[in-house]
Amino acid sequence: MTILSLHLLFLQKIQSAERILLLIEDVLPSRIGELFRAKKATEALLYGDGHHPFHFGFIRTFFPSGVYDKYFLQVVEYVFQQKPLPISFFAPFFMEQIRADFYDYETGDWSFVNKTRQAVAVMVFLEQAGVLMKKGDKAVNGKFAPLFETYGGQLESSEKQAVFLLGALTQMLLDIQQQKRGSKPFLKQLMGLKMDQQAIKGLLPKVIGKLEEYESYYGGHRQLAEEISHLFLSSSPRWKLSVDELNFYFACGMNLVSKVKEIVWSKEEQ
Known part of the structure; x- marks a missing residue:
């Protein structure tokens, strides 16, 4: 019986010398196959156009060379x-890069959108590859259950789901502002994506108030706000989530707003 395994050696060349950065031993071909399947699943879910093949450069984006080399290699x-x-x-590394691009979002710079989509892709790939830990097998119920299940097992709690949907509702408001005013002044309410639990909960009435101001708080917007309120009330009094985790899920909701719209409104209504 023949067993084939691979050894992966990562080297850094410094002038004429070579330094070993990492040696990974006994990688089975079956594991390589699993990673390619995870890659294809990630691409199909987030980049159906086929123009954004997933690779380790997506991960490297959040672990810049020379600064976080040891974490990237890990x-x-x-x-x-x-x-x-x-x-x-991962959340602190994701948010460091996402926040860096967030300040230019109001001017129409798409770096924030693209960077957030990359972070979502990394999250999906790592979960598909069996690396990203799940919090449990808690059943997800409700109108948005298919969406939460599609994008991995990280949205298993009421607070995470509420924050994700609030991010989507906030993006809907920003789109309305952009259409009617040519700018997104509500971005200032997002505190540079450094919101804590209290700030997140306090954001919902502000979003509702602005939607009412633009005469847009009806139909799908109202239904989504009601679902967020229900999830807030269903969540535990004290969330066991860091500020980075909270704002990452919020940014994910902003980025995947089109998927939320597909559930809130039928194609005919859209």
Whole structure:
């Protein structure tokens, strides 16, 4: 019986010398196959146009060279060896890069949108690859259950679902402002994506108030706000989520607003 395994050696060349950065031993071909399947699933879910093939450069985006090399290499090792990592490990790295582009979002710069989509892609890939730890197998119910299940098992709690949907509703408001005013002044209410639990909960009435001001608080917007309120009331009094995690889920909701719209409104209504 023949067993084939691979050894992956990562080197850094410094002038004429070579330094070993990482050695990953005994990677089975079956694991390589699993990673390619995770890659294809991620591309199909987030980049159906076929113009954005997923690769490790997506992960490297959030671990800049020279600054976070050791963390990037750790992720690479864990991916090939299928070792678990929690979302709390990735959230600070995701948000550092996402916040850096957020300030230019009002001017029409799409870097924030693209960077957030990359972070979602990394999250989906890592979960598909069996690396990103799930919080449990809690059943997801309600109108948005198919969406939460499609984008991985990270949205398993009421508070995460509420924050995600609030991000989507906020993006709907920003789109209305852009259409009617040519700008997105409500972005200032998002505190540079450094909101805590109190700020997140306090954001919902502000969004509703602005939608009413623009005579847009009806139909799908009202239904979505009611679902968010229900999820807030269903959540625990004290959320066990860091500020980085909260704002990451919020940014994900902003980025995937089109998927939320597909559920809130039928194609005919849209």
